[in-house]
Amino acid sequence: MSSPESMPVVHVVDDEAPFRRSLLFLLESVGWQAVGHDSAEAFLQVAPELHAGGGCLVLDIRMPRISGLELQRRLRAAGSPFPIIFMTGHGEVELAVQAMKNGAVDFLQKPFKDQLFLDTIERAVQLSLERHAANRRHREAREVLDRLSVREYEVARLLALGLANKEAARQLNISDNTVHVHRQHVMEKTGTSSAAELARLILRADPNGLD
Known part of the structure; x- marks a missing residue:
């Protein structure tokens, strides 16, 4: 049996109760776990985490007090991994474009078709799993x-950049033999066997690690 943390959760934030309930019903009817929040403040108060099972956040772009855009800004500033889908009303495309520039997955203009909504949820949840991995x-x-x-x-960084032991020794102002010893320790500690593997490891840890 799957644990709750292994299942995706879709959070819906909208101040219109009937519309929010209709989305939750739709999501649950096709098997998604769904949680509703009547305001951005309510979502922030609960402060749900994005678990390994993935999930996403569906946000109304205009809400009292804290808008959807402001909530997106706060979550980005906090490093939140939640993929965000915005729901917009008529005449809010400009705001939606701004949301997309700030990293939203997509925006849906109300009223939208159920299948379009569900397909967008599927895409956002898949993105959350990729981000988690x-x-x-x-x-x-x-x-x-x-x-x-x-x-x-x-030493590892220079080797990953393709430098030979002698070149690395010259750059670090140490002996060839010292580089050779460090190289052995690096390979043992990291479980790598080549400069290419070392490069991949460093870039996974930091995409700018070999700049």
Whole structure:
């Protein structure tokens, strides 16, 4: 039996209760776990996490007090991994374009077709799973590289850039033999066997790690 944290959860934030309930009913009728929030404040108060099972956030773009755009801004600033789908009313396309520029997955203009809504949810949840997997790979790579000393990391980086032992030694102003010893330690600690594997590991930990 699947645990709750292994199942995707769709959060719907809309201040119109009948519309919010209709979306929750639609989502649950096709098997999604869905949670409704009547305001951005209510969502922030609960502060749900995006679990390994994935999920997404469906936001009305205009709401009293904290708008959907403001909630998106706050979540981005906090590094939230939630993919966001915006719901817009007539004449709000300009706001929706702004939301897309700020990282929203899509926007749907009310009223929208059920199947279009469900297809967009599917796409956003898939994106959340991809983000979660990428974050996990990043974290694991970072943990592996943290096993290295400062000098070992310097050697690892130069080797990943394709430098031979002699070139790395010259750059670091140490002996060839010292580089050779560090290289062995690096390969043992990281479980890698080539400069290419080392490069992939460093780039998973930091996309700018070889700049």
